[in-house]
Amino acid sequence: MTVMELDGELTNAKVKRWLDEKFGEAKPLSNEGELRMWHMGAEDKELFLQLLRQYPALLEPRTGCPPATTLPVEHEIHTGNEPPIKVRPRRYAQSEHGVIDGESC
Numbered sequence: 001m002t003v004m005e006l007d008g009e010l011t012n013a014k015v016k017r018w019l020d021e022k023f024g025e026a027k028p029l030s031n032e033g034e035l036r037m038w039h040m041g042a043e044d045k046e047l048f049l050q051l052l053r054q055y056p057a058l059l060e061p062r063t064g065c066p067p068a069t070t071l072p073v074e075h076e077i078h079t080g081n082e083p084p085i086k087v088r089p090r091r092y093a094q095s096e097h098g099v100i101d102g103e104s105c
Contacts, residue, residue: 012047019050026053 029052037045052059077084092100 012043016047016050019047019054023054026050029053029056029059031059 029049032049035049035052037048040048
């Protein structure tokens with residue numbers, strides 16, 4: 001894990017000391033064994049686990065639709081020399097609307 005440098009003030013040791021002062025000791029997570037951190041060094045793993053232990057809700061499974069976001073994302077679909085295809089939405093029976101709405105987010 002790389003701790004970003006801001007004027008040389010933010011180091012792994014300082015982050016660890018801040019976590020110790022702010023939160024103290026935290027109990028291990030129930031699913032720590034499932035985390036894939038094989039590519040991290042021992043010091044980085046410990047720092048990362050210490051952060052995750054303070055915010056266990058980050059690892060809890062979520063149900064339902066993800067929260068709405070407003071990201072400034074733009075995309076294009078290149079159709080070459082052909083114009084884009086515009087198709088009217090498919091019509092559904094009134095009884096199917098509830099099923100369709102229940103399946104989509």
